[in-house]
Structure formats: structure tokens, C-alpha cells
Amino acid sequence: MHLQILGCSGGIGGANRSTSFLLNDSILIDAGTGVGDLSFTALTRIEHVFLTHAHLDHIACLPMLADTILGSRSAPLTVYASKATLDALKKHIFNWAIWPDFNKIPNSEAPFLRYATLETGQSCCIEKCTITAIPAVHTVPAVGYQLDSGQNSIIFSGDSVCSPAFWDIVNTTGNLGHLIIETAFSNREYQLANTAKHFCPLTLLEQLKNLSRPCQIWVTHLKPADSELTMQEILQDNKDLNIRRLEQNQVINF
Ligand SMILES: [Zn+2]
Numbered sequence: 001m002h003l004q005i006l007g008c009s010g011g012i013g014g015a016n017r018s019t020s021f022l023l024n025d026s027i028l029i030d031a032g033t034g035v036g037d038l039s040f041t042a043l044t045r046i047e048h049v050f051l052t053h054a055h056l057d058h059i060a061c062l063p064m065l066a067d068t069i070l071g072s073r074s075a076p077l078t079v080y081a082s083k084a085t086l087d088a089l090k091k092h093i094f095n096w097a098i099w100p101d102f103n104k105i106p107n108s109e110a111p112f113l114r115y116a117t118l119e120t121g122q123s124c125c126i127e128k129c130t131i132t133a134i135p136a137v138h139t140v141p142a143v144g145y146q147l148d149s150g151q152n153s154i155i156f157s158g159d160s161v162c163s164p165a166f167w168d169i170v171n172t173t174g175n176l177g178h179l180i181i182e183t184a185f186s187n188r189e190y191q192l193a194n195t196a197k198h199f200c201p202l203t204l205l206e207q208l209k210n211l212s213r214p215c216q217i218w219v220t221h222l223k224p225a226d227s228e229l230t231m232q233e234i235l236q237d238n239k240d241l242n243i244r245r246l247e248q249n250q251v252i253n254f
């Protein structure tokens, strides 16, 4: 199985794209601006979208994806998320004011877009990949995801400052290969990071002390203004940690 990083920046501008990962051609994990770089044919292959939360940098391309591929697919696009996230999407995005309600057109019986509730702890198996929603701590209801190919697992924290429940799952995942974890801000934005419930290097490194299992750690969601500084702050004095910056267009095989 493969996970292609369509976007992993905490912002836009130039080559920066916000969070979206393409799993095995038909599954999106978040739908940030990276989705917009896919070809039309690649867009039509997307059948499932798993959202970590409703923040705009993670859903920005979902409305236009639905609009672009409607009529080119025989089956509906399915959006998986917690009830709280789906309620926010229905109320604030697919509400006819911002964008049409594709769950009602062409009709409610056979809509272009359907919703599937996936709460923390629940799993869904698609194309032999088990996708499990795992606990996250953010300013709005949020989850992370474990992607388990059977041979290997990727755990993605989503936007989160993590919790004991999160580390319990990480540390009991026997086939853990990769941990994708966010660090949005540099240490000079320590206060803002705490308020926004994002990591900065200080809080990331403190939480990583809970990791008791070897794996490749990938840092994602770096804000463009301080991305180099943030990685320097993470790596200085921590050369022994197996930690690298997640790169756009990178493919993780697992
Ligand atoms: Zn967020």
C-alpha cells in the first residue's frame, strides 16, 4: 500500500499545499489544497474521504472535489468523520449558502455525496486497509487515523497536542512503521501554539518522551514562515531521534 503526500504544509503560497494524503488512489485522508494538484482522472478515482476535523486547511478542496467529479462517477463520494465534524460541514459548508448540499442532489435517495460517521475507536476496512479513528486533542472535535495494511501501520496524529490515550494506541501498535505528527509553530510562538492546540518543538519533544516503540517519525503541518526554524529547533540536540520533515509528493510504502 502507498500513501502519497499531496500536501503537508500549515499554509499556502508558492509550492505549499495544506494537509491531504492519498491512500492507494481512491482514499483521501483530509482534503486540503494538495488535492487540487491531482489530474481530473485521478480526482474521479477518489471514492472515500476521511477527515480529521473540520478546519478549513483540512477540508478546503472537498467542496470543489465533489462538484468537479459529480457526473463522472456512478457511486457517491463517501465522507467519513465524527458526527461533530460532519455536523459542522453540513451546517457551515454544504448549506446552499456557501456550497450546494451534494447530499441532496440530484436527490436524497442517490446523492453525489454521502456521509459515514466514524467515531474515535471505530474502524473501517477498505481495499484491505484498516482505517481506525484515534484520539486527538485540538480546539475543535478532531481525530487522528491509524492506517494498517496488515504488514505495517502508519499513525497520523491529525492536528493534535496528543494525549495518554493516543500514546497508548501508538505504543501498542505492534506493526507501527511510521508516525506522522504535527508541529505547526516554532518555539517563539509557544503561547500561540498552546492556545491553538498545536505543537511547537518544545511541546512536541516533551510528548515524544511517551513514545516507547521504534518507528520513523515524520513532522507535518509546519507553518511556512518558520518551517526551517521549527525543524532546526526539533533536530538540535535530538540527532538520535528518528525524525524527519514530511515532504510534499513523498510516497510512503507500508
Ligand atoms: Zn486544525
Ligand SMILES: [Zn+2]
Pocket (backbone or CB within 6 Å): 019, 055, 057, 058, 159, 221
Ligand atoms: Zn490544520
